[in-house]
Amino acid sequence: MTPTYTVVPYEPGAWPEWLRRTAPSDVLKCWGAVDRSPHAPRLVVTHDGDGAALLTARPSTAYVKIVDTVGDVPKAVDAVLSYAYEQGLAQVKWEGWTASAEDTAAAGFAPLRLPLTRGPGEPGAGYVRWLDKDGGIAEPPYYRQSTAFTCGAVTALIAQTHAGAGTADPIGRQAELTLWREATNFPACEPVGLGVAVRRRWQTSRVKVHLDTDEPVLLSHLSESEQEWRAVLQHASRSDAERLGVPVDARRLSQLALRRGIGQERQHVLLLVSLAAMQGFDVPHWVLCHGVVPGAVVIEDPWFNTAAGETWVDAHLLPVPDASLDAMSLIAPGRFRGAVAIGRPLLDPPGIDVASGQKEARAVRHVEL
Incomplete structure (x- = not known):
């Protein structure tokens, strides 16, 4: 069976030539703006190279997050979902930097409730797709603690x-x-x-x-x-x-x-x-x-x-x-x-x-x- 995706190591700044051709420069700048190494950043690329997604996840958890996609978005997301199912994950999330409501809905993602407070430089939207057929959890509000001890x-x-x-x-x-x-x-x-x-x-x-x-x-x-x-x-x-x-x-x-x-x-x-x-x-x-x-x-x-x-x-x-x-x-x-x-x-x-x-x-x- 022909693989539907390839996992490519993420090396900020040392972008593959195909990615430089595909991704807008401001997207690559955003991807490389922070050190994502603690959360195992990786690129999932479609088998034909038409689309790619930058993924991260906290260690010791059961999800993966799409930071962003470039190229053919539906193909890239399909590749991520295949990857997540094969990894036995519970959930895929998608940050709303460039994702459209239409693309996320078409891929089976539901919008997340916006947090009660949001700081500068945080995404204005987020989406989730539970991978178990019976998945779906009642969603509480999200509030980030304002001190180191509360x-x-x-x-x-x-x-x-x-x-x-x-x-x-x-x-x-x-x-x-x-x-x-x-x-x-x-x-x-x-x-x-x-x-x-x-x-x-x-x-x-x-x-x-x-x-x-x-x-x-x-x-x-x-x-x-x-x-x-x-x-x-x-x-x-x-x-x-x-x-x-x-x-x-x-x-x-x-x-x-x-x-x-x-x-x-x-x-x-x-x-x-x-x-x-x-x-x-x-x-x-x-x-x-x-x-x-x-x-x-x-x-x-x-x-x-x-x-x-x-x-x-x-x-x-x-x-x-x-x-x-x-x-x-x-x-x-x-x-x-x-x-x-x-x-x-x-x-x-x-x-x-x-x-x-x-x-x-x-x-x-x-x-x-």
């Missing part, structure tokens, strides 16, 4: 908006920083403190924390004196969780239980992961797990690496293989796993004094996750 707060806000719980204010910097202030262990949000903040903010939400260690977490990079007072705050968060009826499950959350919670029980799970596999640096980071497809969990990552050519298109509706997510959610030191599961509303929510964190003195019916 990922936990942002994932909670997105989860609650997606679930229809609503927020006092629209998702934005004020809501982001306000919730972070309620949840922070200075500056990170540890699992129990984040779970408590979610319950206080949304009293009808069913919240369960998964944390398979009794030790303080996310403190190893600090000096002993800095660790000490943050450990006191983490202990206080556990006391608050007990008073508010937020269970803290000390058993390790399994990948099977995570998938079941999202897929069957309609939970939104805030999951603590290391960015070592996806970005190359071992930093703890909160992501939102909100959908499942065969072999992968779909997440929202509130941060993306513009220096490596990432945009909101990468971080939104991002499928991560089960094994990859399982590995990256074991956090060092100690290889613990931390998560906050947010389920359907309580049938009879506890009355909570937000200022003091105390239950009202009345009987309540608590429904566990």
Whole structure:
């Protein structure tokens, strides 16, 4: 059988002669404007050389992104789809630099919801095609965290908006920083403190924390004196969780239980992961797990690496293989796993004094996750 495409290594600046003839100079300038090497850039070229696409993808994920196409666009996209199916991927995305709505629709791509905020130099459109015949995930809004430390707060806000719980204010910097202030262990949000903040903010939400260690977490990079007072705050968060009826499950959350919670029980799970596999640096980071497809969990990552050519298109509706997510959610030191599961509303929510964190003195019916 004649191959329908060829994969060509991407070497910015050292463009093949056929590509120089095919691609406008401004397109090649855009392609070479950033160092895309962390995300395995490659060119997929049609067998007759009439069309080509520049592809990238985060490591340890189950998608590929069309950065741009040149030449015969339908042929180039067909070649990419063939490549993606043969790689066993869950999804192909397409950044809207030069793609037309007509071309994307004809190729079976659906438009992505535009992010709530968008910075300069980011695409004004994005598209997705799920490769499984039963694919398709309910799409939450996308919001990029505005600081280096508010990922936990942002994932909670997105989860609650997606679930229809609503927020006092629209998702934005004020809501982001306000919730972070309620949840922070200075500056990170540890699992129990984040779970408590979610319950206080949304009293009808069913919240369960998964944390398979009794030790303080996310403190190893600090000096002993800095660790000490943050450990006191983490202990206080556990006391608050007990008073508010937020269970803290000390058993390790399994990948099977995570998938079941999202897929069957309609939970939104805030999951603590290391960015070592996806970005190359071992930093703890909160992501939102909100959908499942065969072999992968779909997440929202509130941060993306513009220096490596990432945009909101990468971080939104991002499928991560089960094994990859399982590995990256074991956090060092100690290889613990931390998560906050947010389920359907309580049938009879506890009355909570937000200022003091105390239950009202009345009987309540608590429904566990």
